[in-house]
Amino acid sequence: MSAVLYHGEPNGASLTVLAALAQSGLDIECRPIDLLSGERHALPGISDPIALDLCIEGEGPVLVIDGEAMTESVFLAQYLDEAAGGAGLQPADAYARWEMMMWCRQITERLSPAAALLGNLATSQHAIACIPDIDFANLTACIVSDDLRQRWQALKDDVVDSAQIADSETKVASAVERCEKQLADGREWLMGTFSIADLVTCSWLAGMQLLRPCAFAQAPLANAWLARTLAQPCVAAALARSTVSEPLRAWAPGPEINRWG
Template sequence: MTGILYHGQPNGPSFTVLAAAFEKGVDLDLHPIDLRAGERHSTALPHPLEVDQSIEGEGPVLVVGDVAMTDSVFLACYLDEAGDGPPIRPIDPYARWQMMAWCRYVIERVAPAAAALGNAAAPPHAVPVGIASADLAERWQDAVEGRASDTQLADSRAKIVQAVEKIEAQLADGRDWLIGDFSIADLESFAWLAGMRPLVPEAFASAPLTDAWEMRLRARASVRQARDLATVPNPEAIWAPGPEINRWG
């Protein structure tokens, strides 16, 4: 497989896709872009509907031939099929369902909370030109102007606490990884939670199983390769508008 991956710093959705590609041994042409500056909306990138209306917000874009794809979990699934390395999705149907259900939890609950907190801590400077999605343009404007309410931020912090509690409970039976063998669930969870330690320290204050899980993740060659692509000292502090905060609690 040959393709071009336009990616940001190894944090959030860009981390998931970069680490998945390295884990699977997929040889991609890596093109770093500044997601926080809105470079994904440049005319240099393909803009099919799937990219312009991505619910993930500012994530990486994978271009294979004349097809452009986005959304980190689904890109990781694509790379799992395209690559030659060991699978990063369970073979067992029930375990695969568990993994996808876990990833959906991260996408819908954890990712919006992490992006909200990350952007509140370090707001982007300006709304980029060329955003096709009205919803995403609104999230950009909210981030630039610091419009996140105290209620939204408190709810986001609570969701990060709940996510770590969920990981602790999942690992309590002595397993090393969240769903059977190492999988996309581990990458996606780490992607959104790694930058939350300084922002929500109470979530990690008493989470020894999560700490050990993260150490195992950081020791993997694919994770080190992804993190080595950082061009700033602390890539986990670099955020751009992400998924929309769930309006229904």
């Protein structure tokens, strides 16, 4: 079996999958790609480009197994956990696993678009705006998803919606508050035991702790949990793959915020 994981810097969706891979112990080749150069849309050996864009996460990681491309960080984390025979990232109890997946859905549908918008406006918009027009046209021509292409164009054109920014800030604050409430019974991890829910939530919130510290000001439990998660060996191993000094400030166009409300 040939297996390659194409990923960006360990932040957002790429951090989730890299950490899950480290936890699994599977021997899968990791190939870092420059998301802001459009490399995700021209991966070698992928004959069906649509396979790369069947992903609500935007510039999320791509796992290629025997030529078949798979996307979506939560599902990839599940795949890696199960391919390893159970690496401890999913509860054994059926109800607890459903609860974990419902939590992950809330994070990916509400927090991740908000975090991606705020992160891109803060750190990647300038780099995208500086791409020469002809190069930008060639880059975006390779993007199959109309929605994703429009998000790239909005960053290039400096199209900023103040209402979306305010809504995103509210969603980040709500996610922190939700974590604080979940941890209020004294549990160490969001689902009671360390799981994919911790990985995916940390992956989108850690960068927001840097960009929107006010959202964490009244959340001691969430702050302590975030520190614990970042210190987990699998997360530390994922962060060690970074090629930049501050991976949690490395963003690329992500989920389209309007579709989630």
